[in-house]
Amino acid sequence: MMNPMKDRRGQFLIETVLMMIVTIGLFTWGMGQLREGKFLAKLISGPWEKVAVMIETGVWETRTVGATKHPNTFNRGISLDPSQ
Numbered sequence: 001m002m003n004p005m006k007d008r009r010g011q012f013l014i015e016t017v018l019m020m021i022v023t024i025g026l027f028t029w030g031m032g033q034l035r036e037g038k039f040l041a042k043l044i045s046g047p048w049e050k051v052a053v054m055i056e057t058g059v060w061e062t063r064t065v066g067a068t069k070h071p072n073t074f075n076r077g078i079s080l081d082p083s084q
Contacts (some may be wrong), residue, residue: 056070
């Protein structure tokens with residue numbers, strides 16, 4: 001009588017190859033979706049806009065509000081009269 005495990009000798013190898021093909025296919029599809037949707041670009045550009053305003057104006061506000069709060073917009077006229 002023949003051992004039933006000898007009949008399944010190549011099954012593990014075939015299943016492993018099939019799983020590798022499916023995994024590589026899913027990985028390739030996923031990378032294509034990430035590139036098409038520009039997921040990484042959206043992930044970086046959203047927060048970067050707020051950081052860029054902070055770098056430019058020094059406040060965590062929108063660009064228009066931050067521009068009015070920047071020190072260069074203050075009246076810095078030098079006068080000898082202290083009441084002015």
